[in-house]
Amino acid sequence: MEVLPVIDPLFRRMSQAVALSGVMLLAACAGSQPDAEAGRGTFDPYEEQNRQVHDFNLDLDRKLVRPVSKGYDAAVPDDIETAILRFSQNTSLPRSIVNNMLQLNMRAAIEDTARLLVNTTVGLGGFFDPASEMGMPAATDADFGQTLHVWGASEGAYIELPLLGPSTQRDTFGTFVDVWTNPLTYVLNNPARSINRGTSVAGGLTRRRQFSDTIDQILYESADSYAQSRSIYLQGRRFELGGSGDEDYLDPYDSGGSTADMEDPYDQ
Amino acid sequence: MTNDASRRHVVLSALALAGATLVPMPARALTEDRARTLVDRVVREINRAIDSSGSQAAMIREFERIFAQHADVGIIARSTLGADARRVSNAQMQAFTDAFRSYITRKYGKRFDEFRGGRIEVNSVREVKSWHEVRSTAYLPGQSPFEVRFLVSDRSGQDRFFDMVIEGISLRLSEREEIGAMLDQRNGDIDALIRDLRNAG
Numbered sequence: 001m002e003v004l005p006v007i008d009p010l011f012r013r014m015s016q017a018v019a020l021s022g023v024m025l026l027a028a029c030a031g032s033q034p035d036a037e038a039g040r041g042t043f044d045p046y047e048e049q050n051r052q053v054h055d056f057n058l059d060l061d062r063k064l065v066r067p068v069s070k071g072y073d074a075a076v077p078d079d080i081e082t083a084i085l086r087f088s089q090n091t092s093l094p095r096s097i098v099n100n101m102l103q104l105n106m107r108a109a110i111e112d113t114a115r116l117l118v119n120t121t122v123g124l125g126g127f128f129d130p131a132s133e134m135g136m137p138a139a140t141d142a143d144f145g146q147t148l149h150v151w152g153a154s155e156g157a158y159i160e161l162p163l164l165g166p167s168t169q170r171d172t173f174g175t176f177v178d179v180w181t182n183p184l185t186y187v188l189n190n191p192a193r194s195i196n197r198g199t200s201v202a203g204g205l206t207r208r209r210q211f212s213d214t215i216d217q218i219l220y221e222s223a224d225s226y227a228q229s230r231s232i233y234l235q236g237r238r239f240e241l242g243g244s245g246d247e248d249y250l251d252p253y254d255s256g257g258s259t260a261d262m263e264d265p266y267d268q
Numbered sequence: 269m270t271n272d273a274s275r276r277h278v279v280l281s282a283l284a285l286a287g288a289t290l291v292p293m294p295a296r297a298l299t300e301d302r303a304r305t306l307v308d309r310v311v312r313e314i315n316r317a318i319d320s321s322g323s324q325a326a327m328i329r330e331f332e333r334i335f336a337q338h339a340d341v342g343i344i345a346r347s348t349l350g351a352d353a354r355r356v357s358n359a360q361m362q363a364f365t366d367a368f369r370s371y372i373t374r375k376y377g378k379r380f381d382e383f384r385g386g387r388i389e390v391n392s393v394r395e396v397k398s399w400h401e402v403r404s405t406a407y408l409p410g411q412s413p414f415e416v417r418f419l420v421s422d423r424s425g426q427d428r429f430f431d432m433v434i435e436g437i438s439l440r441l442s443e444r445e446e447i448g449a450m451l452d453q454r455n456g457d458i459d460a461l462i463r464d465l466r467n468a469g
Binding site for chain 1: 301346347371375379382384396397398399412421423424430432435436437438440441445446448449450452453
């Protein structure tokens, strides 16, 4: 216990250094580096700044996004809302195709291209979704953060971005690159981004409404909405990137899922 | 031939009997079949509940029953406390588990309504480390299908699930974050946590 005050600042400085080098490595689009985050654990050296951003986002949601999404939902007929959502999804397909190619995932690139062609032509510019009705594979929704993951870049520190919500260093860099491919894509997002990716303002408002209960529960009903949205974002994003999470998931019967030296609860 | 076979049968039965009496039933390993049987039953009961045209209150009650009967609430509750579970008395743990059960039921029972008119289908089972993972897909009206994984273990002595993972998001780990935050806000006071948990969710 006495060593803790000594180790703690040391550790913090160390992890900051690791994070900084992570940023530099990311900026250089470098290959793999030793993972700073321990598996499913949370690497959040910028928690203090992140929490300030979170308060800002929360305030924004409370005062603007949430009421506007309700107003939008009330004012715009459901069919039109759906059409706008589809349109914004269609405009994100070029980004997805480029990223699939960068990941050498040609099958996905071809599927997304076929979807783009069908929905842009038969679907009248993307306002309809004949591709899904024809049973074509779902959009892959590939992004540059995912491409960086495929290329071996590590996740880096957790970051909450103003307006855009939860992210990581890797995904932040990815987001900036994606904005160049499709400025519409990331204009509006929110802290439940794992269930709410790749949408424009109108799409974002529709989703904000559609998932209003889930998002409200995370933002306004949890004891610590910052920690809750961080946990849900990281879990959801890691799932999306294809990790099953098995390696890091501990059997609660061994340890209560925490420290390794804990006894089996059933032994007592 | 027949004689041979029946003699072998007798010998084998005798051995089996001896084995059964001598070895005091070593930990019966959970099989894929048994994990699947459990989740099949859970899913059947969930499907029946969300298919019903009953009131929301009735649906929440049904959810509570399914959860209490098939989930290992004790281990889920204990693990959400993390290392703090070690400094908790037995009486406190009992009270915490009860409060946690009712909290979970209220919190997720409310959301259960969104499943109305939907269905869940069990796909596959596999062994992961010391537990079994049963994958299923939820089809809800007006939404893209999504994956629900049930993590099953028999280490409590019964086949129970100890986590539900929706699109990669674990109920147990998310609640651990939540309970941890609540405990911090109360300066680690377990009794205050138990008291407030009874009304939370």
